[in-house]
Amino acid sequence: xxxxxxxxxxxxxxxxxxxxxxxxxxxxxxRSLMFLEHGANELLFKGTFVGGxxxxxxxxxxxxxxxxxxxxxxxxxxxxxxxxxxxxFSNGLAWTGPAITACYWVSTGVYFLPxxxxxxxxxxxxxxxxxxxxxxSIEPQxxxxxxxxxxxxxxxxxxxxxxxxxxxxxxxxxxxxxAFTLQDWPFMIALYGQP
Amino acid sequence: MGIDTxxxxxxxxxxxxxxxxSFNRLINRFRWTEDLFAKEHLLADYGSAKAxxxxxxxxxxxxxxxxxxxxxxxxxxxxxxxxxxxxWSSTGFIQMAFDxxxxxxxxxxxxxxxxxxxxxxxxxxxxxxxxxxxxxxAFSSFQLTDALGGGNTWDVDDGHFCxxxxxxxxxxxxxxxxxxxxxxxxxxxxxxDDWGAMVQNDADLRRKFITDGVGDxxxxxxxxxxxxxxxxxxxxxxxxxxxxxxxTSTRNACNTATQLGTGHVQLAFNSDWVLPxxxxxxVNGSSYWGYGAANDIWNCVTPxxxxxxxxxxxxxxxxxxxxxxxxxxxxxxxFFLTVYSSF
Numbered sequence: 001x002x003x004x005x006x007x008x009x010x011x012x013x014x015x016x017x018x019x020x021x022x023x024x025x026x027x028x029x030x031r032s033l034m035f036l037e038h039g040a041n042e043l044l045f046k047g048t049f050v051g052g053x054x055x056x057x058x059x060x061x062x063x064x065x066x067x068x069x070x071x072x073x074x075x076x077x078x079x080x081x082x083x084x085x086x087x088x089f090s091n092g093l094a095w096t097g098p099a100i101t102a103c104y105w106v107s108t109g110v111y112f113l114p115x116x117x118x119x120x121x122x123x124x125x126x127x128x129x130x131x132x133x134x135x136x137s138i139e140p141q142x143x144x145x146x147x148x149x150x151x152x153x154x155x156x157x158x159x160x161x162x163x164x165x166x167x168x169x170x171x172x173x174x175x176x177x178x179a180f181t182l183q184d185w186p187f188m189i190a191l192y193g194q195p
Numbered sequence: 196m197g198i199d200t201x202x203x204x205x206x207x208x209x210x211x212x213x214x215x216x217s218f219n220r221l222i223n224r225f226r227w228t229e230d231l232f233a234k235e236h237l238l239a240d241y242g243s244a245k246a247x248x249x250x251x252x253x254x255x256x257x258x259x260x261x262x263x264x265x266x267x268x269x270x271x272x273x274x275x276x277x278x279x280x281x282x283w284s285s286t287g288f289i290q291m292a293f294d295x296x297x298x299x300x301x302x303x304x305x306x307x308x309x310x311x312x313x314x315x316x317x318x319x320x321x322x323x324x325x326x327x328x329x330x331x332x333a334f335s336s337f338q339l340t341d342a343l344g345g346g347n348t349w350d351v352d353d354g355h356f357c358x359x360x361x362x363x364x365x366x367x368x369x370x371x372x373x374x375x376x377x378x379x380x381x382x383x384x385x386x387x388d389d390w391g392a393m394v395q396n397d398a399d400l401r402r403k404f405i406t407d408g409v410g411d412x413x414x415x416x417x418x419x420x421x422x423x424x425x426x427x428x429x430x431x432x433x434x435x436x437x438x439x440x441x442x443t444s445t446r447n448a449c450n451t452a453t454q455l456g457t458g459h460v461q462l463a464f465n466s467d468w469v470l471p472x473x474x475x476x477x478v479n480g481s482s483y484w485g486y487g488a489a490n491d492i493w494n495c496v497t498p499x500x501x502x503x504x505x506x507x508x509x510x511x512x513x514x515x516x517x518x519x520x521x522x523x524x525x526x527x528x529x530f531f532l533t534v535y536s537s538f
Contacts, residue, residue, distance in 0.1 A: 003401065006394045008395070015213060017210075017211050023393060028224075031201060031228050032417070033413065033417035034232060037413075063232065064234060067424070067425075069426070069533055074253050076302075122479065124307050124477045126324060128323075136335070172349045174349060175349075178521075179347065179521045188305040188306060
């Protein structure tokens with residue numbers, strides 16, 4: 001039953017069963033409207049989950065938008081510098097929304113952000129100056145990486161989980177025309193995808 | 196498996212009593228729905244933001260466009276909490292000021308741009324973020340000045356761009372004061388915290404869902420009508436001969452992707468999509484023809500004049516940097532895009 005406006009009561013007006021049912025129908029109707037694009041097709045956990053199971057990604061919580069149109073998560077990194085090598089947790093996330101929990105420095109200008117719970121995913125990234133002005137750079141190159149085994153795969157057989165690879169390049173100099181080279185910068189990224 | 200915890204309701208029939216447990220169940224149903232809504236929406240006004248606004252890090256606080264008109268003059272459209280800080284001062288430079296009541300921590304922001312320069316019809320173009328400061332951000336746009344196949348020299352450009360601004364969620368606001376729960380022997384009255392409160396809360400929550408204090412945020416069927424939620428998306432790939440739409444939104448679907456020239460593709464959408472548009476494109480060039488080289492560099496421009504046409508179409512121009520030659524070519528590639536609309 002569709003929404004119908006209800007009325008408050010006075011001391012002399014009874015609340016009959018039809019009126020009560022209508023309020024219940026209004027509530028069910030609003031719930032259905034919200035379910036269309038807010039967590040309807042995903043696990044209806046309300047802060048708890050079946051014992052023994054891994055917690056679902058945060059976007060599967062009740063009320064989260066579950067649209068491909070909406071980013072699954074965002075993150076902003078600090079300017080990362082060299083670490084011991086791939087696999088070392090960079091601790092370089094300055095701020096993050098749901099779904100993105102780590103950013104690994106792979107090599108100069110190359111980063112990796114693991115992604116869970118999405119069968120297909122993409123990323124939109126933006127590099128930014130950490131200070132000063134006159135910053136010029138081509139936009140970050142983001143690739144969707146499938147999981148690779150430890151042997152016979154990329155990364156010299158090290159293996160990697162699924163996630164986004166981000167590559168950042170040097171500033172292009174106004175009027176100079178030099179080649180791009182990989183370079184470390186802080187960046188921001190939005191993750192899109194489908195479960 | 197998930198559990199649906201929405202309190203069920205057994206339809207009352209004539210002579211059924213409205214007992215205290217039924218009354219309290221109606222209260223719980225309201226609370227459940229309000230909790231769902233509060234997950235990613237404001238329940239109350241906060242600063243300049245209104246009750247009903249989307250309120251999550253992954254949903255842009257706002258999406259708009261910045262563009263340059265004759266004069267020249269810097270302009271912005273579609274923003275609620277960001278404004279052009281200064282008039283045009285130098286080619287390609289624009290500074291935006293942020294409403295501090297909504298953007299209280301510039302460190303907890305993500306800004307994303309999509310270049311929409313008219314020069315993108317012929318050359319790659321890019322918009323950079325120069326600085327994010329306490330009160331706003333500065334942007335600079337550039338275009339390649341060498342001919343395609345000629346070099347990698349760039350210069351400033353009074354280009355247009357789309358901008359999405361993500362920020363930390365604001366305090367949600369207080370939940371509605373619910374009706375007072377009833378015990379055995381209680382009866383319904385005309386007190387403000389009784390049946391009247393339940394009716395009022397029901398209407399208020401519906402109002403917050405349908406409108407966000409500025410305009411509609413969801414339509415009567417539950418679909419988003421807000422500027423900050425994209426109206427469509429498409430996953431498009433180049434098979435070597437034609438472009439194909441691998442997948443797209445169920446609403447405002449991308450019907451066709453037509454190659455109009457090498458690296459120039461036009462997307463056509465359902466005509467009920469509201470213009471003008473703010474597209475954001477993610478190029479996935481590495482999936483085409485085994486371009487697995489880690490040093491592929493791509494650029495995509497969606498010229499402003501070609502995203503404001505009706506019926507709803509968007510033109511993309513794709514460019515690839517040839518590292519061995521240090522120049523650019525226009526080339527076809529796979530991509531994913533989302534498109535926002537102004538309402």
